[in-house]
Amino acid sequence: MEQSFPPKSSFPQTPPKNWLVESILATIFCCLPLGVVGIVYAAQVNSKFASGDYEGAIRSSKEAGRFAKLSFFISIGLFVLGLIFLFAFGGWAVLQGRMNNDY
Numbered sequence: 056m057e058q059s060f061p062p063k064s065s066f067p068q069t070p071p072k073n074w075l076v077e078s079i080l081a082t083i084f085c086c087l088p089l090g091v092v093g094i095v096y097a098a099q100v101n102s103k104f105a106s107g108d109y110e111g112a113i114r115s116s117k118e119a120g121r122f123a124k125l126s127f128f129i130s131i132g133l134f135v136l137g138l139i140f141l142f143a144f145g146g147w148a149v150l151q152g153r154m155n156n157d158y
Contacts, residue, residue: 070104071112073097074119081123085130093122 075097082090096119104112 067109070101071116072120073100073116074123075100077123077127078119081126081130086126089122089126089129093119093126096122 074093078090078093078097080090081093096115099115100112100119103109103115
């Protein structure tokens with residue numbers, strides 16, 4: 056039996072965004088576990104597109120984008136929390152030092 060494939064012109068000519076650069080940057084600078092998962096999905100985008108699985112390439116692209124964005128926002132949140140703790144505890148330590156020097 057012969058398999059029939061849709062004409063090549065019915066597939067889009069360009070693959071969906073693979074989010075590889077963003078995932079690598081998220082892995083290096085932000086959140087390692089989520090960045091690695093993003094890299095895995097990003098690596099699947101071009102291979103699925105090349106094999107003709109356009110829907111799979113779109114799903115992998117969406118997942119890679121989600122993990123890259125999630126890693127970025129979690130890292131921003133942790134950075135802001137770190138700054139809050141730094142200033143809160145730093146201010147508290149300064150006040151304690153001034154109170155102790157009054158005696």
